[in-house]
Amino acid sequence: MKLLVCIKQVPDTTEIKIDPVTKTLVRDGVPAIMNPDDKGGLEFALQLKDKFGAEVTVITMGLPQADLILREAFAMGADKAILLTDRKLGGADTLATSKALAGAARMLDWDLVIAGRQAIDGDTAQVGPEMAEHLGIPQISYVADVQYDDKAKKFTVKKETEDGYQILEFQGKALLTCLASAVKPRYMSVGGIVEAYDKEVEIWGADRIDVPETELGLKGSPTKVFKSFTKELKQPGQIHEVDAEEAVELIVAKLKEKHII
Amino acid sequence: MDFSEYKDIYVFAEQRDGKIQSVALELIGKARELSKVTGEKVVAILAGCNVASQAGTLIEYGADKVVVIDDKNLETYVTEQYTQAVYQAVTKFKPSILMYGATTIGRDLAPRIAARLGTGLTADCTKLDITEDTHELQMTRPAFGGNLMATIMCPNHRPQMSTVRPGVMPKSEPDKSRKGEVVEFKPTFDQSKFIVKLVKNVKEKKNTVDISEAKILVSGGRGVGCKEGFEKLQGLATVLGGEVSSSRAMVDAGVMPHDRQVGQTGKTVRPSVYFALGISGAIQHLAGMEESDCIIAVNKDKFAPIFSVADLGIVCDLNKVVPALTERLKKEIKK
Numbered sequence: 001m002k003l004l005v006c007i008k009q010v011p012d013t014t015e016i017k018i019d020p021v022t023k024t025l026v027r028d029g030v031p032a033i034m035n036p037d038d039k040g041g042l043e044f045a046l047q048l049k050d051k052f053g054a055e056v057t058v059i060t061m062g063l064p065q066a067d068l069i070l071r072e073a074f075a076m077g078a079d080k081a082i083l084l085t086d087r088k089l090g091g092a093d094t095l096a097t098s099k100a101l102a103g104a105a106r107m108l109d110w111d112l113v114i115a116g117r118q119a120i121d122g123d124t125a126q127v128g129p130e131m132a133e134h135l136g137i138p139q140i141s142y143v144a145d146v147q148y149d150d151k152a153k154k155f156t157v158k159k160e161t162e163d164g165y166q167i168l169e170f171q172g173k174a175l176l177t178c179l180a181s182a183v184k185p186r187y188m189s190v191g192g193i194v195e196a197y198d199k200e201v202e203i204w205g206a207d208r209i210d211v212p213e214t215e216l217g218l219k220g221s222p223t224k225v226f227k228s229f230t231k232e233l234k235q236p237g238q239i240h241e242v243d244a245e246e247a248v249e250l251i252v253a254k255l256k257e258k259h260i261i
Numbered sequence: 262m263d264f265s266e267y268k269d270i271y272v273f274a275e276q277r278d279g280k281i282q283s284v285a286l287e288l289i290g291k292a293r294e295l296s297k298v299t300g301e302k303v304v305a306i307l308a309g310c311n312v313a314s315q316a317g318t319l320i321e322y323g324a325d326k327v328v329v330i331d332d333k334n335l336e337t338y339v340t341e342q343y344t345q346a347v348y349q350a351v352t353k354f355k356p357s358i359l360m361y362g363a364t365t366i367g368r369d370l371a372p373r374i375a376a377r378l379g380t381g382l383t384a385d386c387t388k389l390d391i392t393e394d395t396h397e398l399q400m401t402r403p404a405f406g407g408n409l410m411a412t413i414m415c416p417n418h419r420p421q422m423s424t425v426r427p428g429v430m431p432k433s434e435p436d437k438s439r440k441g442e443v444v445e446f447k448p449t450f451d452q453s454k455f456i457v458k459l460v461k462n463v464k465e466k467k468n469t470v471d472i473s474e475a476k477i478l479v480s481g482g483r484g485v486g487c488k489e490g491f492e493k494l495q496g497l498a499t500v501l502g503g504e505v506s507s508s509r510a511m512v513d514a515g516v517m518p519h520d521r522q523v524g525q526t527g528k529t530v531r532p533s534v535y536f537a538l539g540i541s542g543a544i545q546h547l548a549g550m551e552e553s554d555c556i557i558a559v560n561k562d563k564f565a566p567i568f569s570v571a572d573l574g575i576v577c578d579l580n581k582v583v584p585a586l587t588e589r590l591k592k593e594i595k596k
Contacts (some may be wrong), residue, residue: 011405013405013406013408014406014545016405016408017408037555038294056448063509088573091383094372094382094384095375095376095379095380095381095382098376115405120406121404121405121406122384122404123384123403123404123406123525124370124372124382124384124385125368125372126375126382126384127372127456128372128374129340129369129372129373129376130372130375130376132373133372133377134376136452137456138340138341138456138457139340139373140446140457141340141341141365141368141369142365142369152400156460157523159365160365161365161462162365162520163277163362163464163465164462164463164465165465166459166460166461166462166463167459167460167461167463168339168458168459169457169460170456170457170458171456172456174456175459177535178362181519191422192463194491208434221419222379222381222382222415222418223382223383223413223414223415224414224415224416225411225412225413226399226412226413226414227411227412228404228409228410228411228412229409229410229412230408230410236568236569236570236571236572236574237571237572237573237574238571238573239562239563239568239571239574239575239576240386240574240575240576241576241577242575242576242577243577243581243587244577244578244581244582245585247575247577247582247585247586248561248582248583248585248586248589250573250575251573251575251582251586251587251592252555252589254366254555254557254572254573254592255534255590257368258533258534258554258555260477260501260533261501261532261590261592261594
């Protein structure tokens with residue numbers, strides 16, 4: 001079994017703060033991490049490898065420093081790593097990103113593509129399904145469990161929904177987008193960490209994938225960021241430092257004003 | 262691409278088990294508002310099996326036209342079946358705008374259709390505007406975990422597509438006397454592409470209350486601390502006929518279930534009254550509740566960011582305020 005796992009390097013958004021003066025994102029010192037849902041997907045792939053001896057290839061599209069998460073994937077147990085990096089891919093929206101990744105996937109041999117549900121910097125959950133469409137294979141999103149029947153060559157997948165879950169089956173190629181909350185990713189092994197830096201990360205430019213340049217990067221992106229801004233918080237009301245008794249009076253008065261009681 | 266062929270504002274009217282989802286009605290409400298600028302029709306796409314009878318509800322809430330796709334293949338949502346149906350409807354009817362709810366269904370279907378059409382898609386929008394002159398959709402969404410807002414446009418492709426967070430757009434008042442057109446659409450299905458089989462669809466009754474539907478939310482954070490603390494909050498919520506919700510910290514700590522979480526990675530809520538009790542107000546939390554009509558915050562820390570959005574801020578120990586308030590309200594309501 002050959003598995004292709006898509007991962008992304010993201011800023012740890014829980015560490016991002018807004019500069020109160022300039023109202024811009026403070027990115028300095030914010031750690032860059034492997035996106036949590038992607039790490040969950042990698043764990044599912046490694047579990048399939050443990051049981052069925054799969055070959056796990058990780059791929060990321062990003063800046064040269066994304067090498068770091070590929071090394072982390074090596075240390076967790078991945079076999080091969082590809083870094084798709086090129087100025088021509090810069091500024092890509094989800095459609096252009098999915099075209100590039102699908103282009104890279106077409107150059108590789110795999111049975112299943114595994115990705116995270118969404119990345120914490122954008123939270124779009126679009127690249128996986130769009131990539132599946134370009135590859136002409138089905139997708140299952142919000143994946144919470146993956147089982148494989150070696151004899152029947154059949155995958156059984158649990159997909160979470162708002163009000164429960166679905167059990168889905170398929171044979172043949174597909175793309176899964178996984179939930180970080182469903183699985184506990186393994187730690188990097190000590191031996192793995194040592195070896196991770198001896199292994200080769202393949203560097204691919206846009207010339208390695210068979211996708212027209214007009215469909216890549218900013219040029220190939222149908223959506224454009226018109227503006228970005230930090231949120232204007234609404235005008236706060238009054239703050240009262242009071243004892244519990246007075247607090248109750250103030251709250252009751254407010255609820256009456258709003259016709260709640 | 263000839264834009265003149267593309268017109269009207271379309272909504273994918275999500276249903277489950279034949280029940281129209283609240284987000285579909287919210288989107289119709291928003292589409293109605295946008296249509297006042299463009300002078301276009303509001304059209305709902307209703308796909309499912311034995312759902313045609315629901316078209317009237319969509320009209321009551323503001324649709325001018327409902328495209329009904331009623332087919333056995335659409336009984337339960339599966340990606341490919343719905344993609345084929347909606348894709349064919351879109352290529353036939355050519356909407357200028359198409360919106361979906363940002364649910365597990367909408368977020369699975371919309372990107373698949375976007376890629377099949379080769380058009381743009383903006384995820385999880387919290388605000389939609391339309392330009393007065395060119396009638397282009399401006400889609401605003403949070404990014405970087407709610408730290409930044411971005412307004413996205415889709416200038417050179419049609420339809421302009423977005424998924425919209427449930428609970429963000431207000432529904433219109435239903436009007437039984439509204440008239441609308443209902444058209445049936447029959448797609449041709451390519452069954453050879455139905456590779457993924459649905460084995461079972463399980464509904465878990467995990468005591469599910471949809472907090473985004475509640476008019477009054479009593480929400481607790483780290484300051485509440487434990488299960489016993491939340492029981493007191495439940496007491497207050499019960500008196501007011503509301504529900505209890507929580508910040509992420511209490512969900513991560515295993516005190517509250519995820520479906521009660523308000524915020525960027527939880528639910529977006531806009532109740533009439535939102536009590537923020539012992540919640541410091543991380544930006545990710547504010548992103549999920551700041552549209553509430555009235556926010557009452559109680560926190561011991563007078564510098565807590567929650568006070569920056571509160572209509573009424575009380576610096577006090579919530580463990581003293583909550584029991585006293587609950588008792589007082591019991592008396593008030595008896596009157």
